Amino acid sequence: MSAAALRLAGALLGACLLGPAAAYADMGYAVVPTVIIYPGEEVTSANTHEVEVTNPNLAGNYAKSTSEVEGLVSTRTLLPGRTISVSALRAPYAVKRGSNVRLVFAIGNLSISAAGTPLEDASIGDVIRARNMDSGVVVSGTVLADGTIHVVAK
Template identity: 65%
Template sequence: MPGVRAEGGYAVVPTQIIYPGEEVADHLLELVEVTNPNIAGGYAQSKSQVVGMVSKRTLLPGRTIPLSSVREPFAVKRGSSLRLTFTLGTMTISAAGSPLTDASVGDVIKVRNLDSGAIVSGTVMADGTVQVMAK
């Protein structure tokens, strides 16, 4: 393909400082050609790899974005209100709960049942609920 360097390719770099905890937005990024043959791998090569993610550390303008320096946004926030569900066979029980930590989808967290005050463990689901584990 003309115009594409086989050994270099492209890298995504910020156009301004992105601070830890800040969401990486498309307008803060640009795609640049990699001209350094000795650059370490593991950096974002397309905007789709980092847009919508949250920075885990300060990202500087003009520097590559290591994929290890971004994470998925939290699905649940500490202290918020959410729905706890417990399923056993065809029976499902649900209750109001409040997570004790921020968490992403798939994380196992502790949640306080707002009705009983009991603290239970469960898995964060994609819909923002927590599936409680049987003891």
């Protein structure tokens, strides 16, 4: 065998041996549960960890870092060792159906507040319906970070 043929064979062998390893090195990380996480449970750094992705066929919108999923709530059962789909998570509820909240209507310098109860669970920024406890009127509003509902004019 000629020297050129040996060099070519060595290069091909090196590419075969280093190719997959090099491909795995830049595939990144994925977050996987360490225990079963049931729907409604919070995802924390205690029940998840990051693993290196080694499957080149792994597709989908999976969580790539623990900080991306920490504090979110699962919407379906997450199994240990399986990647966590971002669509399987939601923000925690800021208000719960049937709880007591403050309804606030503000326009210009006028601000009116009343006691109310949400008719559905909701996260911050969601538009929901709530019942005014004094009048019984159902209004719509946006959930704020402090748990109040900013009522919108009809």
